[in-house]
Amino acid sequence: MSDFKDTARVAEAAMRTVFAPTPLQRNDHLSERYGAEILLKREDLSPVRSYKLRGAFNAMRKVLAARPDTTQFVCASAGNHAQGVAFMCRHFGVRGVIFMPVTTPQQKIGKTDKFGGDAVTIRLTGDYFDDTLAAAQAYCTEMGAHFLSPFDDEDVIEGQATVAVEIEAQLGGAPDNLILPVGGGGLAAGIRSYFGGTVALTLVEPAGGACLAAALASGAPVRLPAVNTFADGAAVAQIGTRTFARLRDIAPADVRAIDEDRLCTTMLEMLNIEGIVLEPAGALSVDALADMGDAIKGRRVVCVTSGGNFDFERLPEVKERAQRFAGLKKYFILRMPQRPGALRDFLAVLGPEDDIARFEYLKKSARNFGSVLIGIETTRSENFHAFLQKLDKTGFQYRDITRDEVLAEFLI
Incomplete structure (x- = not known):
């Protein structure tokens, strides 16, 4: 791959007529949490906020x-x-x-x-x-x-490899571990081709668009039957033919899928604690740190934050998904007896840290029971155990639809 490294370096030098290298920044917050030297390659700070x-x-x-x-x-x-x-x-x-x-x-x-x-x-x-x-x-x-x-x-792959050229120059060598997102595979193929086997590489996909894992399992690119587009910067139905040719010998254990709801907790953490705005795909590499365990202890780890094109109109959705993943918010369909005092009885079930975030009658009729969509927020996930115990004792019938994707799409 020496020829590839040479052409990638030529491409990187040519880019300096257009924009400066993106920063490689040590993140103290993440380094302390994971017991490693965590550095962020800030592609979210390029002129178009992505690589x-x-x-x-x-x-x-x-x-x-x-x-x-x-x-x-x-x-x-x-x-x-x-x-x-x-x-x-x-x-x-x-x-x-x-x-x-x-x-x-x-x-x-x-x-x-x-x-x-x-x-x-x-x-x-x-x-x-x-x-x-x-x-x-x-x-x-x-x-x-x-x-x-x-x-x-091939020229796009070579262009994306300039991320690796910059990392090498900024560190004075290769990192111990490199974590980066993969969608169609251009960035991953370019960086892996540049560093070869000198770096422990972890590739991260959104769970609803794990096209690399599917290709590795099949031995060739395959089209996913459905794709969750939340992490739209990496949500690709089929990895590229040329990119997969450069990734086909990746060990499946080095490819990780990230739950989109968990990804939201990382986006909020980076925004609230570090003031870093990341789009969902841009947060994948940071989120994957939570799964690395002892494999990165004491090591120098680079996470590529691939993009920061986040529309703040999506922030309520991100917060909602993060709360649901953390177990701080749940939705129920509740059968409410249509009698005086029924609502008061239900409110008595709520604990001191519980709050009603949504309360909506789904239908009204002359029947003895009416269906209610109710959303409950709390400050600690364990509060829901006490809440559901009390609800069972009162005799209220309910269905937890928090993880029901079909109902949630229509009702929440």
Whole structure:
């Protein structure tokens, strides 16, 4: 891989004409907690708040060097890749056409437009990404434009490897352990190819998008039947063919899946304690520290915080999911007797640290019982044991729907 290391270093040097290296910062809070030297590679502090502009820069740089008459680049993305491509289109003075799903939040559309300015045209096409991708590729065929893959491209992989080049320079060598997120695999493939076997590597996926683990189990990339898009920066249905070729011999034990609700607790912790804003995918590497145990004690560990494009309108959802994971909030469907004093009887069940966060009749009728959606918050998870014991003694019938994804989607 020496040739790859050399070309990655050339790419990193070329990037310095566009942006400075992202910081590598020791985090005292995490270091103390885990008994290791924890450093954060702050890709969330790049000009577009993610590492994606690296791959876009390198791929466009190489295309323009080989074919200087290339005037138009195309991508399909609803997030960080779109912003990276837009930024680089303006830098190189070329036209960019960025296809985004119609359902893309306005905040992401606005940021892409801001980074690209007059150099970029945004086309909203399709309700789902697969439709958007098909439209982008059809446009490339028709117009003869160059399609920029978000990850499954050798020049993109090489561009993402510049993260490793910077880490090596900033540390004066390789770290003991390196933890990074994996979605389509561009970042993971690039960094692993650069460091080879000199670093203990842990790759982290969202549980609802564990496409690398599925590929390792099958021996080839496979498409997941469904993907949880909460950690949208890493929620990919199928890992890339080229990226998997560089990752296929990773030990399954070195690939970890993170519960999306638990991920929310890490996002809130980093925001409230450290003042660091991370998007869900950007927090994956930090969250994985909790599972590393003695494997990182006394070692120098680098976590790549891959992105900070977080829409604060999602903060209530993040808090909600974090509370549910921590056992501090639960939802119930309660059968409430329709008689005088029934509500008073229920309120007597609540403990001094319990609070009603939601109370909603789902239907009203002349029957003897009515159904109520009720949300309870408390300060300590063990309080729910006492609450449910009292509820059972009163004879109230109830169903805990906190982890019922179908009902929660419609009711909560």
